[in-house]
Amino acid sequence: MTGEHPALALRGLAKRFDSKVAVAGVDLDVPAGSFYGLLGPNGAGKTTTLSMAVGLLRPDHGQAWVLGHDVWADPVRAKQLLGVMPDGVRLFDRLSGAELLAYHGLLRGMDPAVVDQRAAELLDVLALTDAGRTLVVDYSAGMKKKIGLACALLHGPRLLVLDEPFEAVDPVSAALIRDILHRYVVGGGTVVFSSHVMEVVERLCSHVAILAEGTIKRIGTLAQVRGDRSLEEVFVEVVGGRTATGEELAWLSR
Amino acid sequence: MAVAVTPPADRVRPVSARHFVRLKLRVMGNNFRGQGWRIALFVVGMLVGLWFALGGLFLFAAPGMAGEPRYALMAASFGGGLLVLGWLLLPLVFFGVDETLDPARFALLPLSRRTLVTGLFVAALVSVPVLALLVATSGLVVTAGALGGWSAGLVAAVGVVAGLLLCVATSRAVTSAFATMLRSRRVRDLAAVLLAVLAALLGPLQILVLAAVREADWDRLTGVARVIGWTPFGAPWTAGIDVAEGRVWAAPVKLLITALTIGVLLLWWSRSLESAMVGAASAGPARARRGPVGGAVAQLFPRAVGWTRRNRFGALVARECRYWWRDAAGGPT
Known part of the structure; x- marks a missing residue:
């Protein structure tokens, strides 16, 4: 296809x-x-x-x-x-990493159970779990790149x-x-x-x-x-x- | 880990306005986290909102309580009209783009325009000013109810809700249409200046209005109020009063006027939403200006402070001047 x-x-x-x-x-x-x-x-x-x-x-x-x-x-x-990680971070940065992924998933119309599972895996693999409830706006530049990548990957784009x-x-x-x-x-x-x-x-x-x-x-x-x-x-x-x-x-x- | 490519996502769930409301509440809540002064500011805002709401409630309910139908029409027409005008202008001068749900942040999501407009509209209804507006204008329900019984009260309630939607649609549509402009620092500075001028004029205006009221020709004012009542500014608020005064036929027409206006505003909003979304992508590289003349030191010192010595002190003064001028001139924002 x-x-x-x-x-x-x-x-x-x-x-x-x-x-x-x-x-x-x-x-x-x-x-x-x-x-x-x-x-x-x-x-x-x-x-x-x-x-x-x-x-x-x-x-x-x-x-x-x-x-x-x-x-x-x-x-x-x-x-x-399409999954996109833009240059400037255009995310809802007043959310924690997990919250951000959850909203991206829900606003993309994904099944909440799938969102939960994928968000947990992505945060874990990208070593963002430790950030816990830190808001994305307070992330370091590298962490912002990683959460941006997680958002881009979440829905399994082609x-x-x-x-x-x-x-x-x-x-x-x-x-x-x-x-x-x-x-x-x-x-x-x-x-x-x-x-x-x-x-x-x-x-x-x-x-x-x-x-x-x-x-x-x-x-x-x-x-x-x-x-x-x-x-x-x-x-x-x-x-x-x-x-x-x-x-x-x-x-x-x- | 599962970075597997999903098959064409045909089983996409519909995105409801609920998601937008919860997103907004969550962003607002996170804004407060660990920021005492923000919570304090919010509480003060709430109290100010409550104060205005109760003041408005009293003003709108007073004609009904006192049994003065003539003032009822004027309060609804002028008061309501001012409210709509406020919701039209204040976001331009004061709030700028509502940062909690900036449409630019939805640009990468596969949301249809309809979903986006509905979601953002419902989310915009969840705010302190809207709550204050609801409290204030519910005084109209009291007035209409007291003057014309429960049917008039009911129509007034519908009118108040319609008016509320109208106010929010107006402010959203206008903000979105000028979003790109409102994001620039220059416009915000200008807005601050305008606001200051407005605040300074408040006293003189009050005196002017009081004088006008004292010498007002009440019959003519009633005529003006009637006319305003047929424009979108006054239509939703005066529908209940019309029923109370026996012009039952006017109420559905006025509600229709309001509904049509809301429809047109939402349409306008959905048109301008795209430019609000993609306009922020990049203003592009800064304009290349004509090559400056002279060496680096000569470029730093503006002519106005050319008299300063070329040392630490002079450099500080020159830098301060440059920053100040560039900020005011709006330079590359």
């Missing part, structure tokens, strides 16, 4: 803020069952692109489909199949879209998240995530797209994009940034 449609399809997505073009026409096909890394330097339009793809930001042009369901024309169906899932997360939690995502993909799910950490992308992803200045510069399987070089070399070449200093900063060395 998933074979017919890509897990996520974007066509000509574009968005401009005032005079600045944030995203200038992005086409993307994320095959079902893939682990897709969206790479790009800061300000490349990753967050804007993902926000438009999941229904958080209305695009100026273009369309987005989740497993064949138009995100902007049929948002309810698309959002049922597609998971994560914006910078490894940012501000300690190494142990990062390994944990990697393991969860890996199992999720093996179990038939699809993951799209944005990052600028090359090692993580190289280790996890089956497919990669490099986004810079609002357009896709390279796209394909990891092997295709990387060739025989390291991903970092390719990335730097594509993005065209400066990686070494010249005569300046001489005063740093006495």
